[in-house]
Amino acid sequence: IKKDGNLLMRVSEDSVETSPTNVVCEHVGDLTFRFLAGDFFQNNPYVLEDFTNYVASQAKGETINYLVDTYCGCGLFSLTLAKHFDKVLGVEVSATSADWARHNAKENKIDNAEFHSSRAEHIFDKISFPADQTAIVIDPPRAGCTPEFLEQLFAYGPQKVVYVSCDPSTQMRDLQAFNEHNYAVSAIQPIDLFPHTRHLECVVTLERS
Numbered sequence: 001i002k003k004d005g006n007l008l009m010r011v012s013e014d015s016v017e018t019s020p021t022n023v024v025c026e027h028v029g030d031l032t033f034r035f036l037a038g039d040f041f042q043n044n045p046y047v048l049e050d051f052t053n054y055v056a057s058q059a060k061g062e063t064i065n066y067l068v069d070t071y072c073g074c075g076l077f078s079l080t081l082a083k084h085f086d087k088v089l090g091v092e093v094s095a096t097s098a099d100w101a102r103h104n105a106k107e108n109k110i111d112n113a114e115f116h117s118s119r120a121e122h123i124f125d126k127i128s129f130p131a132d133q134t135a136i137v138i139d140p141p142r143a144g145c146t147p148e149f150l151e152q153l154f155a156y157g158p159q160k161v162v163y164v165s166c167d168p169s170t171q172m173r174d175l176q177a178f179n180e181h182n183y184a185v186s187a188i189q190p191i192d193l194f195p196h197t198r199h200l201e202c203v204v205t206l207e208r209s
Contacts, residue, residue, distance in 0.1 A: 008020055008037060008038060010024050010037045011024075011045075012024035012025050012026075012037070013025050017037040018037075019037060019038075020036060020037050020038025020039075021036060021037070021038065022036070022037045023035070023036060023037070024036070024037045024041075026041060026045055026048075027045070028045070028048045028049055028052060028076065028080055029049045029052070029080065031079055031080060031104075031108050032104070032107060032108060033074055033075065033076065033079075033100075033104050034074070034100060034103060034104060034107070035073070035074035035096075035097065035100045035104075036096055036097075036100070039073065039074065039094060039096055039097045039100070040073050040094075040097070041073060041074060041076065042076060042193070043193060043194070044193040044194065047191065047193060048076070051191055051193075051201070052076065052077060052080040052081070053080075054189060054191070054203060055077055055080075055081065055137060055162055055164065055203060056080065056081045056084055058160075058162045058187060058189075058203065058205040059081060059084070059135040059137060059160065059162045060081075060084040060085070060135070061135070061159075061160065063132070063133060063159070064085070064133060064134065064135045064159060064160060065085060065086045065087075065129075065133045065134075066085055066086060066087050066088070066089075066129035066130070066133055066134040066135070067081055067082075067084075067085045067087075067088045067089070067134070067135050067136075067137065068088075068089050068090075068091075068123065068127060068129070068134060068135075068136045068137070068158070069081075069088065069089070069090040069091070069136075069137045069139075070090075070091055070123055070136060070137065070138050070139075070140075070149075071091075071092065071093075071138065071139045071140050071141070072090030072091060072092045072097075072098075072101060072115065072139075073092055073094075073097050073101070073139075074097050074100040074101045074104055075090060075100070075101035075104045075105060075113070075115065077137045077139065077164075078090040078101065078105075078113050078115070078137075079101075079104055079105060079108060079110055079113060081137070082105075082110050082112055082113045085112070085135075086112065087112050087113075087129065088112060088113040088114070089113075089114055089115075089116070089123075089126070089127065089129070090113065090114070090115040090116070091115070091116045091117075091118055091123040091126075092115065092116075092117060093117070093118070093119050094117070095117040098115045098116065098117035099117075101113075101115040102114075102115050122152075123152075124152040124153065124155070124156045125152075127156065131156055131157045131158050131159065132159050133159065134158045134159060134160075135158060135159065135160040135161070135162065136153065136158045136160070136161045136162070137161075137162045137164065138161060138162070138163045138164065139164040139165075140165070142166055142167040142170065143167075143170060144165070144167065144170030144171060144173060144174050145174050150174065150177050154177075154181040157208060158208070159207065159208050160205070160206070160207050160208070161178070161183065161205075161206045161207075162203060162204075162205050162206075163175070163178075163203070163204045163205075163206065164201065164202075164203050165201065165202050165203075165204070166199065166200075166201055168200065168202045171202060171204065175204065175206075178206050182208060182209050183206040183207065183208055183209070184206065184207055184209050185204055185205070185206055186205045186206065186207050187203075187204070187205040188202065188203070188204050188205075189202070189203045189204075190202050190203075191203060
């Protein structure tokens, strides 16, 4: 008897999808997002508009004209924040998610965002934005950022970083590296996506000193 297994149940408008290859739909504010049911998307849609609005408030600034969204998925942060920036660049390891990010940009008539399918560790090779005018959004897996990713980020030296984490322990580990590279924490905001559980999203804003 098989004791372990995975069951996918993802709500999509008026239905529940159980196949990872089916296309689902979510709405965040006035934007529509389509993606494969088996690909990553933030859960608890009831708080996503407030969530993305907070990330936007932290990423934007008078001297910040560009946004890089690493681990961008189907474009949740890239597209909800795009109106605040001249240009947005998203990178995602999943080719299907990157394809849907492009689709979502087109469907929502957002023309200042582009997306690349490649490992986040290599995204900085493609950035032509001036570092002192750029904010970076990081939303890594529970394991946090790899040393290779952080090494390239620090070499690029963006003015501002907004670090979204579903595991505060690995986030705290990575924040020690930011501190060693002259980034100071300017804001911390926990977001409870899963009430009555131990799981917590935490958004930390860092600025280069």
